[in-house]
Amino acid sequence: MSEQTVTSAAAERGPLAMEAISVSKDFRLGRGQRLHAVRDVSFSLYRGAVVALVGESGSGKSTAARLLAGQERLTSGEIRLGGQPVEVSSRRAFRRYKSQVQLVFQDPFGSLNPVHTVRYHLERPVRLHQPAANVHTEVVTLLEQVRLTPAKHFLAKYPHELSGGQRQRVSFARALAARPSVLLADEPVSMLDVSIRLEMLNLLDDLRRRFRLAMLYITHDIASARYFADEVLVMYAGEIVERGPAEELTQRPAHPYTQLLVASAPDPDNLGSALRAGARRDLTQQPHGPGRPNGFRNPEGVATAGCPFSPRCPFADELCRREDPALMPVAATRAAACWHLDMAAPEIVSGPARGGDRTTN
């Protein structure tokens, strides 16, 4: 497939930190079946910038994060950190890699060990990754950085004594203990209350700025990506179907799936018009039928060619069912993988785009 030809909207923030180049991951399911969890995905992370990976559950976002974190072996493709291919085969190499790239998980209840104190959770990574440091001062500094103050108040606490937000702060602190350059945040706020989320995103933003972290922010909430990220990548059935600057992409989505995502977000300014005034009408007017990603849950279907979104797409035709479109640039920093962008987003694909694509119509 074609290499990415668009510039990342995150690139202007800082130097390149990490790259995923045509990364794929298959899972074997037995009986010769394979699940293509991540398919030919390419993107880059830059110091001091946030790239958001948006998609529904099962779209492969978390698998992508685990690949970048070195926790899964790639089926094909390459990951580069600071220009060098990543090598995590030995224990020592993996540890060196981990001191650069850290992962924060979604569930602060599950990711902290209930039998250990906050102090224990933070001392371990400090000892591992910063052997020269004064462990106690470093741990206190970490707690202050994530604003768990006064730090001494929290050191002896167990996870169950903390609120969800405080727990997530501890996992941020734990990730920072390694002094990483890349932070992969897998749905860091989706388990938290709406009122706490903003505070946590602001904290993450502050940490990004302070340590010039290259951040991958994985979420299913495209609205938070609008506010928080520089570049947004929309993932569907293991593929990136659209990418672009956060504000532009969320305000004028090009790919039919992104359009569906945006249309599905709760819209308080649209009081009652859609949901309350008549759900029936809402359902029938919606051009997109309900359904699962094409062949994703039944892996036999994956082998068949075609756009993964075609079964739900209002613009799908023979071409879509036959050939999977690659990401095609629609602007200097935007690309979408769709054969019919001229129909889906005529205002974005202006001028003499690609007339040849519609010959099968």
Place this chain on the structure above:
Amino acid sequence: MSAGPVLDIRDFSVVYRTPAGDVRAVDRVNLSLASGEVVGLAGESGSGKSTLAYGACRLLRAPAFITGGSVRYQGRRLAQGSQATDVLRLRPEELQRLRWREIAIVFQSAMNALNPVLNVRDQMLDVIHAHMKMPRDEARERTGSLLDLVGIPRSRLRSYPHELSGGMRQRVMIAMALATEPEIVIMDEPTTALDVVVQRDILAQIVELKDRLGFSILFITHDLSLLLELADRIAVMYAGQLMEIGTAGEIHHEPAHPYTMGLLNSFPSLRGPRRELTGIPGSPPDLRDRSPGCPFLPRCSYGTTACTEIDMQLLPVATSSDSEHVTACPFVLPGTPPPQVSLAAAEGRLDVPDHLRLAGELRTAAEPGS
């Protein structure tokens, strides 16, 4: 039928008895639900919204105790004449007739609420036989038509919960709640675990079913943005007490309580211009030792010393034309801009860190090194 509410909760209080003292999870709450109405109950986790709903159906067990109030239910079937039933006084067998038949609940986590070793049909039959007198054949037919109702193919009747996607499981839960044609359906965060696209499908379906079958909905969620679109009226709960009740439009455009304003300023919007987001600094209070006055005071940017003495009572918003729009805050009016520095913080009583006020335009500030 009579114009009175189907469910009328008055002065309702629930405590959790703990060795360290009573936790007042629900404190003198008044809330009513009219026939065919969708009432949204919004609040953070731990604010008591689920306790209120389960308590009203007497589904709580020790250490939770209902310490006062009344819950009057007046459905079309149960009420003889105009006599309303006090749920809190029902005998166990009467309670069993009330539950599910009159008031059904869609629980939060469909994964845990469905029995993993029964297939969909058997779980549904179980409900129908437990709560209704219905011949076996008819009941079997009914399971099929219920799945039709929520848009799941009948072939799925033989499926076990683990064979269904999250959205399907949640739909099965809804179908089961509707199996006995209840008057009231309580939905406790029914779509929280789902993707936005699936969530929207299910909400649309819920509203459609409500219009067709004519039940009322008490919808519990921490996501106020969802309620603004879905609910007729919204009740905002904090620390076991109601802070504000109003129509969705009033809550959205003229929020009267600082907590409601904070909630509205917490979620990023996808449409329209980028707003400044302030969120709500701090975390909910410990409900064990309730000091007098407003529980929201430590987090409130409007707070004054007078707030420590107020009696938390829902009174009509002075500037609102609708007398049903009530707020627990007697000081703040809709549209009042927050003071630059929290008064309470200025008095040195509270420690409000300055970072809690980051602009919604997160990314415009000049940054070093880029």
